[in-house]
Amino acid sequence: MVKIGIIGVGTVGASVVNILKDNADVISARAGVDIVVKSGVVKNLNKDRGLDIKLTDNVDDILNDDEIDIVVELMGGVEEPFEIVKKALRNGKAVVTANKALLAYHRYELQEIAQDIAFEYEASVAGGIPIINALRDGLSANHIESIMGIMNGTSNYMLTEMIQNGVNYDDILKKAQDLGYAEADPTFDVGGYDAAHKLLILASIAYGIDAKPEDILIEGIENISKEDVDFASEFGYAIKLLGIAKKDKNMVELRVHASMISKNEMISKIDGVMNGISVVGDKVGETLYYGPGAGGDATASAVIANIIDIARSGKSRPMLGFDRPMEAGLKLKPIEDIKSKYYLRINVSDKKGVLAKVTKIFEENDISVETMLQRPTSKESANLLISTHTAYERDIQKLINSLEALEFVNFKPVMIRIV
Amino acid sequence: MVKIGIIGVGTVGASVVNILKDNADVISARAGVDIVVKSGVVKNLNKDRGLDIKLTDNVDDILNDDEIDIVVELMGGVEEPFEIVKKALRNGKAVVTANKALLAYHRYELQEIAQDIAFEYEASVAGGIPIINALRDGLSANHIESIMGIMNGTSNYMLTEMIQNGVNYDDILKKAQDLGYAEADPTFDVGGYDAAHKLLILASIAYGIDAKPEDILIEGIENISKEDVDFASEFGYAIKLLGIAKKDKNMVELRVHASMISKNEMISKIDGVMNGISVVGDKVGETLYYGPGAGGDATASAVIANIIDIARSGKSRPMLGFDRPMEAGLKLKPIEDIKSKYYLRINVSDKKGVLAKVTKIFEENDISVETMLQRPTSKESANLLISTHTAYERDIQKLINSLEALEFVNFKPVMIRIV
Numbered sequence: 001m002v003k004i005g006i007i008g009v010g011t012v013g014a015s016v017v018n019i020l021k022d023n024a025d026v027i028s029a030r031a032g033v034d035i036v037v038k039s040g041v042v043k044n045l046n047k048d049r050g051l052d053i054k055l056t057d058n059v060d061d062i063l064n065d066d067e068i069d070i071v072v073e074l075m076g077g078v079e080e081p082f083e084i085v086k087k088a089l090r091n092g093k094a095v096v097t098a099n100k101a102l103l104a105y106h107r108y109e110l111q112e113i114a115q116d117i118a119f120e121y122e123a124s125v126a127g128g129i130p131i132i133n134a135l136r137d138g139l140s141a142n143h144i145e146s147i148m149g150i151m152n153g154t155s156n157y158m159l160t161e162m163i164q165n166g167v168n169y170d171d172i173l174k175k176a177q178d179l180g181y182a183e184a185d186p187t188f189d190v191g192g193y194d195a196a197h198k199l200l201i202l203a204s205i206a207y208g209i210d211a212k213p214e215d216i217l218i219e220g221i222e223n224i225s226k227e228d229v230d231f232a233s234e235f236g237y238a239i240k241l242l243g244i245a246k247k248d249k250n251m252v253e254l255r256v257h258a259s260m261i262s263k264n265e266m267i268s269k270i271d272g273v274m275n276g277i278s279v280v281g282d283k284v285g286e287t288l289y290y291g292p293g294a295g296g297d298a299t300a301s302a303v304i305a306n307i308i309d310i311a312r313s314g315k316s317r318p319m320l321g322f323d324r325p326m327e328a329g330l331k332l333k334p335i336e337d338i339k340s341k342y343y344l345r346i347n348v349s350d351k352k353g354v355l356a357k358v359t360k361i362f363e364e365n366d367i368s369v370e371t372m373l374q375r376p377t378s379k380e381s382a383n384l385l386i387s388t389h390t391a392y393e394r395d396i397q398k399l400i401n402s403l404e405a406l407e408f409v410n411f412k413p414v415m416i417r418i419v
Numbered sequence: 420m421v422k423i424g425i426i427g428v429g430t431v432g433a434s435v436v437n438i439l440k441d442n443a444d445v446i447s448a449r450a451g452v453d454i455v456v457k458s459g460v461v462k463n464l465n466k467d468r469g470l471d472i473k474l475t476d477n478v479d480d481i482l483n484d485d486e487i488d489i490v491v492e493l494m495g496g497v498e499e500p501f502e503i504v505k506k507a508l509r510n511g512k513a514v515v516t517a518n519k520a521l522l523a524y525h526r527y528e529l530q531e532i533a534q535d536i537a538f539e540y541e542a543s544v545a546g547g548i549p550i551i552n553a554l555r556d557g558l559s560a561n562h563i564e565s566i567m568g569i570m571n572g573t574s575n576y577m578l579t580e581m582i583q584n585g586v587n588y589d590d591i592l593k594k595a596q597d598l599g600y601a602e603a604d605p606t607f608d609v610g611g612y613d614a615a616h617k618l619l620i621l622a623s624i625a626y627g628i629d630a631k632p633e634d635i636l637i638e639g640i641e642n643i644s645k646e647d648v649d650f651a652s653e654f655g656y657a658i659k660l661l662g663i664a665k666k667d668k669n670m671v672e673l674r675v676h677a678s679m680i681s682k683n684e685m686i687s688k689i690d691g692v693m694n695g696i697s698v699v700g701d702k703v704g705e706t707l708y709y710g711p712g713a714g715g716d717a718t719a720s721a722v723i724a725n726i727i728d729i730a731r732s733g734k735s736r737p738m739l740g741f742d743r744p745m746e747a748g749l750k751l752k753p754i755e756d757i758k759s760k761y762y763l764r765i766n767v768s769d770k771k772g773v774l775a776k777v778t779k780i781f782e783e784n785d786i787s788v789e790t791m792l793q794r795p796t797s798k799e800s801a802n803l804l805i806s807t808h809t810a811y812e813r814d815i816q817k818l819i820n821s822l823e824a825l826e827f828v829n830f831k832p833v834m835i836r837i838v
Contacts, residue, residue, distance in 0.1 A: 019560055019702050029627075029745035030559045032737070122557070128703035130557025138541070138549020140449045141438055141723035208448075266709060269688050283438050284547035284711065284720035290685060291706030301703035304560035313735040317728075318451070326448035 001034045002311040005062035007084060008075030009040040009049060012098060012123070015300035016072060017051050027304065031311040035304075038068055041075075063087050070310055072303060073097040082106050089113050094315070096306040098123035098299055104197035104213055107204055111319040118315040120306035125198040126151060126275040128298030129291040130305065135279060136205050136321035142281025143327075144206035147245040148419070149277030150270050151198040151256075153293040154181045154189035155221050155241040159258075160271040163229050163239060169222070181273060191220035192241060192256040199243035199256060202277070206245060207252050208326040217255035217335045217393075223414045224258055228345055231373065231385045232260050238268035242419060251333035259419040260343055336394035341370070341418035344400070346384040347377065349408040357406065358384060365399040367391045381410060387418060420453045421730040424481035426503060427494030428459040428468060431517060431542070434719035435491060436470050446723065450730040454723075457487055460494075482506050489729055491722060492516040501525050508532050513734070515725040517542035517718055523616035523632055526623055530738040537734040539725035544617040545570060545694045547717030548710040549724065554698060555624050555740035561700025562746075563625035566664040567838070568696030569689050570617040570675075572712040573600045573608035574640050574660040578677075579690040582648050582658060588641070600692060610639035611660060611675040618662035618675060621696070625664060626671050627745040636674035636754045636812075642833045643677055646764055650792065650804045651679050657687035661838060670752035678838040679762055755813035760789070760837035763819070765803040766796065768827040776825065777803060784818040786810045800829060806837060 006013045017037050020027060028034045039054040041062055049055075062068055063084070071088040073081050078101050085095045085102070089110075094117055097103070103110070103124055110119055122132045126149070135144075150156050154176055161172045173190070176182035188194050196218045203209050221241050232239050237260035246253050261268045266288050270276035275293030280286045292298040309316070348354050355374070362369055373385040388396070396415065404412045425432045436456050439446060447453045458473040460481055468474075481487055482503070490507040492500050497520050504514045504521070508529075513536055516522070522529070522543055529538055541551045545568070554563070569575050573595055580591045592609070595601035607613050615637045622628050640660050651658050656679035665672050680687045685707050689695035694712030699705045711717040728735070767773050774793070781788055792804040807815070815834065823831045 015702075023560060023562060023702065026562055026741075026745055027560060029741040029743040030555075032742050128700075129706055130553045133552055133557045134549045134708075136449075137728060138552045138724050139720065140727045141442060141446060141720045143442060143445055266688070269685070281547075281720060283434075283442070283716040285714075285717055287548055287708070287710030289553075289706070289708060292704050295704075297702040298704055301558065301560045301700060305557050308559045309556060309736075313732065316732040316735045322445075322448040323451050324448040326445055 001036060002031070002069050003036055003038040003067050004070040004072055004307060005038055005065060005068040006040040006072045006074060007059055007062060008073065009042050009051065009055065010074065011296040012299045012303065013040060013074045014049060014051060015296035016303050017053055019297065019300050019304055027308060031308040033311050035307060035311055038065070059084055063091055068093060070094045070096060070307055072307070073099055076101070078102055078105050085110070086113055089117055089119065092117065094118040094310045096120045096303055096310070098303055100124040100197040100201060104200045107201065107320065108210055114319050116315065118310045119319045120310060121201070122306050123299045123302035125201050126277060126289070126291070127293040127295060128301045129275060129277070129289050129293065130302065131202070131277050131289050132205065134287070134289055135202060136317070139279060139281050139284060139287070140321065142283050145247055145280040145282055147202050147206060147277065147279050148267060149243050150240055150267065150275050151195040151243045151277065151293065152189050152241055153273035153275055154186070156270070156275070157181055157273045158190070159221060159239050159241065162224070162226070163233065164271070166226065168226055169224060190222055192218045195241060195243040196256045199245060199254060203245040203252065203254055205321045207247065207330050208320070208322060208328070209252050209330055209332060211254055211332050215332060217257065217338065219257040221258045224416070225414070227375070227383055227385065228343070228414065228416060231343065235371070235387070236263050237261060237418070238263055239416065240268065244419070247330070248333065250329050250331060252330050253333040253338050255338060258416050260416055261419045336392065338393040339390050340393065341390050342388045342396050343416045343418055344386045344388070345414040346386065346403055347410040348382055348384060349410065350376065350380055350382045351408055354408050358403065361399065361402050365395050365402065367395055367399055420455060421450070421488050422455055422457040422486050423489040423491055423726060424457055424484065424487040425459040425491045425493060426478055426481060427492065428461050428470070428474065429493065430715040431718045431722065432459060432493045433468055433470060434715035435722050436472055438716065438719050438723055446727060450727040452730050454726060454730055457484065478503055482510055487512060489513045489515060489726055491726070492518055495520070497521055497524050504529070505532055508536055508538065511536065513537040513729045515539045515722055515729070517722055519543040519616040519620060523619045526620065526739065527629055533738050535734065537729045538738045539729060540620070541725050542718045542721035544620050545696060545708070545710070546712040546714060547720045548694060548696070548708050548712065549721065550621070550696050550708050551624065553706070553708055554621060555736070558698060558700050558703060558706070559740065561702050564666055564699040564701055566621050566625060566696065566698050567686060568662050569659055569686065569694050570614040570662045570696065570712065571608055571660055572692035572694055573605070575689070575694070576600055576692045577609070578640060578658050578660065581643070582652065585645065587645055588643060609641055611637045614660060614662040615675045618664060618673060622664040622671065622673055624740045626666065626749050627739070627741060627747070628671050628749055628751060630673055630751050634751060636676060636757065638676040640677045643835070644833070646794070646802055646804065647762070647833065647835060650762065654790070654806070655682050656680060656837070657682055658835065659687065663838070666749070667752065669748050669750060671749050672752040672757050674757060677835050679835055680838045755811065755816070757812040758809050759812065760809050761807045761815050762835045762837055763805045763807070764833040765805065765822055766829040767801055767803060768829065769795065769799055769801045770827055773827050777822065780818065780821050784814050784821065786814055786818055
């Protein structure tokens with residue numbers, strides 16, 4: 001029998017307890033042993049959670065319990081769980097976590113500490129989709145050329161509604177909040193930070209590259225409007241918030257941003273709250289993994305898969321998937337060196353000579369225009385909707401600054417990268 | 420260092436040799452050891468394969484070589500490789516195979532023999548997609564409700580061309596043969612047998628159910644015509660050759676057949692030679708796995724993933740994913756008890772009273788019609804294109820026989836199940 005202790009018994013924790021009971025038949029057949037929850041740590045002991053496990057508000061009751069084999073960390077946060085899981089590992093307990101923020105900051109230190117004991121984290125990326133499993137084990141024969149994914153269900157739900165039903169950003173944000181998909185402060189989801197945490201975890205497995213959220217390009221979907229959606233539809237693109245990791249010679253670029261992507265790509269077909277991650281390996285080609293990226297039961301499904309694996313095999317692989325230096329020459333590409341095609345929406349006062357001035361600024365910044373549309377937004381103003389050929393991020397940022405400084409440009413131009 | 424011997428050095432075997440060399444850097448970092456091919460067994464020693472490994476035409480040179488840790492079986496067939504891998508396992512060698520036919524017939528005997536030694540087979544289903552990995556490990560917390568997939572790239576390529584470009588069956592079969600996607604005798608692919616082998620493997624992992632190809636419903640795509648494709652498009656369906664495993668109370672239905680499936684389903688969006696498998700778990704919901712189902716390098720990617728896993732961990736789980744009785748009450752549902760909606764194309768001589776007689780036969784067989792279209796095919800004949808409400812397989816077969824017996828029905832009605 002394997003005994004587990006759960007730190008943080010919220011939605012996911014309760015699902016872990018319930019599934020271990022509901023599905024005990026298949027779980028014990030697959031694990032080869034019975035798995036039981038011995039106790040859980042909560043902040044508020046007075047809240048009724050409807051669970052028949054022992055609860056405590058003292059984390060040491062679990063960390064120092066010799067009977068507990070596996071600690072499941074579901075409390076969230078960064079530094080506090082870091083201290084707790086370190087202590088658990090040092091006390092000889094395997095750890096399973098769903099905490100992407102913890103890993104976005106401390107995955108290499110944890111890999112170091114967990115050299116001889118299992119530390120698993122399938123649920124930290126894309127909820128119920130076994131993407132860690134696929135990338136670390138299933139594709140292990142490959143150099144990974146790229147990872148590109150919809151890693152945040154909230155923003156994908158919002159973008160899907162904007163595209164399919166013409167809803168505007170503020171209305172759909174409110175609806176997402178009403179449905180419980182988005183938090184009262186939605187920044188973490190719509191601003192791209194949640195996706196960035198997940199991207200960093202995947203990039204470590206693929207490339208062994210170390211980076212923190214503050215090192216990489218992170219933008220959200222807050223500035224996307226109906227005009228952008230219409231332009232995208234007209235030119236055969238979907239708009240998605242994508243996390244992208246891409247190898248380019250000895251560099252790896254890591255970035256999260258709203259993206260226009262061809263409707264022919266599988267990833268563009270993933271709608272609503274679902275997640276999907278495409279991985280291109282040098283030998284296998286493209287594979288794609290699709291499923292629910294959040295929700296108590298889906299996340300718990302991944303947590304328990306890790307528990308079953310540990311119950312059966314103990315530590316069967318290094319935490320990040322390698323224990324010799326891997327892809328050692330790869331460096332993080334500076335943001336300004338990233339190349340892309342770009343879409344720009346430039347709102348201008350409708351005066352004579354505006355178009356000539358705008359195109360001149362493109363020329364001066366060495367950025368060549370692929371398509372241009374002009375659409376009136378009122379009697380006095382118009383949107384210039386422009387897509388460019390491939391350009392450097394540094395040049396596009398200079399271009400945007402130059403455009404913004406023009407007196408007839410009404411606000412900072414909105415830019416969406418074309419993937 | 421881990422040494423492997425390869426039995427059958429054709430396209431996939433050569434890819435295994437080349438990838439182990441090309442990608443030795445990441446492979447050894449992930450495996451924690453170096454992996455080298457010691458020798459390969461081929462039938463014809465005189466053929467130049469451009470590989471610098473030792474070749475032999477005697478399989479015992481590998482089976483009795485004490486230095487070889489892992490035997491990779493890529494020879495194909497059923498009984499001959501079965502004898503060989505049994506011998507390898509008994510000689511203490513781990514086995515990796517891509518051979519779906521071997522597993523379709525002997526997986527339970529192999530699980531028995533390989534109790535203490537690793538036997539892996541990721542490449543046997545859907546080539547480069549790590550679906551065995553996902554189903555056996557990633558979704559292990561779930562009762563599996565259904566598996567539904569495009570498991571044969573050849574037939575999916577043909578159907579895609581028929582639907583998107585209006586090509587007819589015979590022309591696209593010839594093109595598929597010219598491109599090397601289809602064999603001179605294409606029955607194994609277009610007749611559904613290849614997909615059936617893969618389905619049986621997945622069903623064993625999901626349900627622990629034992630069945631042989633001859634126990635289950637297997638139909639192909641040979642009778643699909645442009646009329647069917649047009650009907651499907653008109654009513655919002657794609658046509659796919661699907662392998663389906665579905666739990667229904669204490670029964671599991673297993674079937675491979677051409678299917679009309681709503682264009683809203685992710686699986687309907689998978690086109691060309693690609694494979695894709697949707698798995699619904701009771702807790703995780705739907706997850707889907709997409710990628711190349713064939714090709715030397717993609718298949719070798721899966722073979723090597725297994726080799727890396729074994730090199731690192733030895734035997735880390737039971738071959739089929741469970742070693743206590745699992746889902747023990749589940750039985751294979753008899754084919755005639757399967758329920759579905761159906762599409763029928765009935766070619767009739769265009770005479771008075773035909774429609775009344777046809778509808779009467781539907782009524783007599785207790786099958787209710789959902790939609791009906793009549794389309795002339797010549798001056799004297801017409802197609803009746805009919806979709807039904809849910810009915811039993813046994814009733815639809817009786818209906819088809821009754822219809823075929825009518826003198827004004829010109830040939831056996833074509834039936835496609837609606838999923």
